[in-house]
Amino acid sequence: MSSEEYPINDQVSKHNIPYGARPTDVDSKHPRSLYMLFFTEMWERFSYYGMRALLTLYLITEVSAGGLGWSAADATQLYGIYTGLVYVTPVIGGYLADKYLGFRSAVFIGGIIIALGHGALAIEAMPSFYTGLGLLIIGTGFFKPNISSMVGQLYPEGSKLKDSAYTIFYMGINLGAFFGALICGYLGEKVGWHWGFGAAGIGMLLGLVQFYIGQNQLGSIGLKPAPVDKTKAVMPKEPLTKVERDRLIVILALSFFSILFWLAFEQAGSSMNIFAYKYTDRYIDFLDFEVPATWFQSVNSFFIFTLAPFFSMLWVFLSKKKLNPAGPYKFAIALVLLALGFVVLVVGASSIPKGAETAGVSMFWLVFAYMLHTMGELCLSPVGLSFVNKLSPLRLVGLMFGVWFGASAIGNYLGGALAGMIEYMSQTQTMSNFFLIFVSIAAVSALILFLFGKKLEKLMHGIK
Known part of the structure; x- marks a missing residue:
């Protein structure tokens, strides 16, 4: 898209101020364009989490009931590959947007491809199914x-509003995830799987339409980047200082432990989804209603809404008292909470005998586990992003974010592989033993982090 398509005044263009905002307003209130991006992201996450809630269950459901009849091992393996690749392709997409496309064109291209992917999943044919997954990944x-990236560019450097803008934007992500699991999940389980996939695609189309209508609010933000004069380009080749090397060691260490966190946390869409579907009593007598298994995928988003303000106030309070834990310790706390969530499932599944195909475990156990897992996520995910940004040398920020998201991709893939053991272990041992695997991984990881926390904190050289 050319800049001529979006007529804006010189002052707005020069300072990247969204169209319709006065320069004096830039750091006093959020621009309208933030809320336009909020709803665009909300609808995209509606489509992603709506489809994610359905994928594993669709794969394992019998062919006679409209599913594909896969084994749990095969289904969760595919789930792990899909969710892993979803964290890899943004590195490529971000690079292409930075160098060639511009953010706006990249968002349009991505949204259209995502909508086409959901459309392909709505067609009952295996070639269409695999095509749909590939399109969603791309x-x-x-x-x-x-x-x-466009959210950050709405504000001048050093703006006090930037942090709260990302908080608002993050709420859009969770709002979309919450309603995506509820609506697409209900349609998929109660009406037909392909209806659920189709509803996810409609959500993405709605997001694209409102982005197209509201894009004039962005001013010059997100347009195609100007060509780089290669004769004047300077490539920094400065060697790393000792402080920089030490801080990079911390990023790599925390990235490794994030792999261990996500491989357990992402059981939500695979083994815990299967547990909800096959082994949980989801019937509410006084309502005469069976809760769809996919609805448990919205519990994490619900607890994000309710618990995030508490955690924000907690960190502020601890900072004032000079008791705020350093990053490595927050990661360790996250892993402890994750382990406790799986302890809840170990206890809840203890009544399921070896070899059982179905059971009627109370919904309480799953909800309680999701609450603890969400508390762990709030200790790790935002902290990790912040520390990658703070600890990375400016010339390596992009690369280190690639490392961070690459760790998430590995965690998702390994989590899918481990989730495939649920069927085998429920037949040969017990369901409790299966969940005990994740208790062990998370607990041992937390212990190691607590032991080496002081060392890692020293390597951060004053970064808080």
Whole structure:
């Protein structure tokens, strides 16, 4: 898209101020364009989490009931590959947008590809199914990193509003995830799987329409980047200082432990989804209603809404008292909470005998586990992003974010592989033993981090 398509005044263009905002307003209130990006992201996450809630269950459901009849091992393996690649392609999509496309064009391209992917999944044919997954992976790579980048560009350097803007934007992500699991999940389980996939695609189309209508609010933000004069380009080749090397060691260490966190946390869409579907009593007598298994995928988003303000106030309070834990310790706390969540499932599943195909475990156990896992996420995910940004040398920020998201990709893939053991272990041992695997991984990881926390804190050289 050319800049001529978006007539803006010189002052707005020069300072990247969104169209319709006065320069004096820039650091006093959020621009309208933030809320336009909020709803665009909300609808994209509606489509992603709506489809994610359905994928594993669709794969394991009998062919006679409209599913594909896969084993749990095969289904969760595919789930792990899909969710892993979703974290890899944004690195490529972000690079292409930075160098060639511009953020706006990348978001449009990504949104269209995502909508086409959901449309393909709505068709009952295996070639269409695999095509749909491939399109979703590619489309997310174009869409996800670039809409987030535009949020940051709405504000001048050093703006006090930037942190709260990302908080608002993060709420859009969770709002979309919450309703995506509820609406697409209900349609998929109660009406037909392909209806659920189709509803996810409609959500993405709605997001694209409102982005197209509201894009004039962005001013010059997100347009195609100007060509780089290669004769004047300077490539920094400064060697790393000892402080920089030490801080990079911390990023790599925390990235490794994030792999261990996500491989357990992401059981939500695979083994815990299967547990909800096959082994949980979801019937509410006084309502005469069976809760769809996919609805448990919205519990994490619900607890994000309710618990995030508490955690924000907690960190502020601890900072004032000079008791705020350093980053490595917050990661360790996250892993402890994750382990406790799986302890809840170990206890809840203890009544399921070896070899059982179904059971009627209370919904309480799953909800309680999701609450603890969400508390762990709030200790790790935002902290990790912040520390990658603070600890990375400016010339390596992009690379280190690639490392961070690469760790998430590995965690998702390994989590899918481990989730495939649920069927085998429920037949040969017990369901409790299966969940005990994740208790062990998370607990041992937390212990190691607590032991080496002081060393890692020293390597951060004063970064808080």
